[in-house]
Amino acid sequence: MIRSLYSGVSGLRSHQTRMDVIANNISNVNTIGFKSNRVNFEDLLYQKAGQTGVYPAYVGLGVAVSGIDTIFTQGGLKATGRPLDVAIQGNGFFVLKDPTTNMTYYSREGVFYIDKNGYLINSHGYRVQKVNGGDIQINNPDQVVTLNIKNDGTIELIYANGTTDTSNQIGLMNFKNPETLERVGQNVYRTTTNTSSSFAQPQAPGQSGLGTLASGFLEMSNVDLASEFTEMIVTQRGYQANARVITTSDQMLQELLDIKR
Template identity: 25%
Template sequence: MSVTSAMYTGISGLAANGEAMSVIGNNISNVNTTGFKSGRMLFSDVLSSTISGGSQIGRGVQIQAVQNDFSQGSFESTQSSTDLAIQGDSFFVVQNSNGRYYTRAGAFNFDKDKVLVNPDGYQVQGYGIIPGTGQSNGVLGAINLTSFASTPPKQTANVKMVVNLDSTQTTPALPWDPTNPVATSNFSTSLSVYDSLGNAHTATAYFRKTAANAWDWHVIIPDATAGTPGSVTTPINGTLAFSSTGALTAQTPTAGTAQNITFANGSTVPQPVLFDLGVGATTQYASASIVSSQTQDGYYQGTLTKVTIDDKGYVNGVYSNGQLQKLYQVALAKFSSNDGLSKSGGSLFEETLASGQPMLSNAATPGVGKILSNSLEQSNVDMAAQFVKMITTQRGYSANSKTITTADEMLQEVLGLKR
């Protein structure tokens, strides 16, 4: 009876090592699978039989568990901004009609409907953005660019300039004349301002020295309606006062006083614009007049030209008018136990009772991880380690086969006793 038991013990070893070879083969076959997590076979002994005297005899081996190794894989740089990798132990969230899944494979792209999907068409989940704040709205859903193909224009509300006005200049011989501004000023600079329809209008600021440490400034916008601020007939006029060290100490009208500009093209009227000439920044030094900086906050209507994704998972739209707008934030999921996740094929995982429910958040949350764009996480399979395991598993399989053949020879010896 004991010899027969030895044969069954050997069979258990063959079965277990055969399954272990399947795990190793699966690891090696997925050495180039994006986001793949390798597995390992864990063995345990079978409950032993007790014989006389309280001694125990083993009954072979059994498969205890196949564990997944969720260690970080290395990163591969790619040319696609929608290729994403996670630095950390979180997962991307994807969904189709069958349900929600989790993955480390971030080879995503926008489909024909402008929805971010994985290669099998599962929709990548993210959060919408609250307009004006740029913060996540906490509502999970597909990342769909359909509503973001263009961005509306914005009318100019603020114009800021920082210049140096040459202190060696003298007052022009002719008094200020808006119909001949170049000849009656010392220096000028121009920039475009935008109305509510996105039309660009050229605004030119003229600077005229009136006395030591004193200048006038005038703004003319030829497109402005006659008789309204900024027009040739009614320029925007003000003064600048400098200290003896060349610093601008005051401007009138003040930077907080809006100039109500009117355009006769159907745009919003009046259009209040604040002109900030740089008190504390603009200077009057004995060097050539020059513009250090000039900005305005309006822009024309723009179309979406490309999409970028930053390390906090924000999906940013880059528009033809130079604007960068947050559109979505990629969602990430963490689990209490990654080992409890169930593989679903296609580099996907499903939650189980053993994994616990997902804790959904984003890469802006501390401890969740960081998202890398233009990157893919490679398989974490160690080829050298797998080949070593393959050798030891093969040896184990061969050794167990010897147990069976030896037990068979022992039975043959027993049968030979009758001869």
């Protein structure tokens, strides 16, 4: 009975973690470039309770969370008509560098702006990196009359005097195991010691297995509300069942105490 109590407690804790992850997925259903998380369970240690015929008898000691992984499936695209809104169709991440800390981050969110110095940045001031590395900087942005980002990441600028500049090209990075990327909030990731990159430096979109870019579009969250609500119901029932195990075990202990009296 004591084992069943602790097994029930482990079930409550694990299902609470699963509910927390589901809640976070649902809350980010409209977050640009968000990738949903999934909780995986594993059974805990087993205690041998004897021998029944040919097969040994074991009693399990509950459940634990084995991992919380990220599902990097493609999200739907939303048309915005804004040239500096860029979506990735396929594999890859935008490479962003924090000019203050020099830290490098990766993101699927393509909401970009041009700052006062002409740098292409995201909403937090991180600078977008170009092919083979380096900040993307636009010269004389106040003189640009037309800006177009092509599928291969090339930024085509047409100035008021009629000249054209195509020297900047947005680069992408890809990883052999993107599930090992660490989520740090603000729609960005950073590498860990277990992350293996396919390239040493950002590469051109559309090459080496990388996706292409779509200017005037944004990649929406890949959260499937129907699946999340189904998982919520299943998680709730699992939580209730484990709570019932604790209640029933407590009643059995109470009956044992009543026998003692």
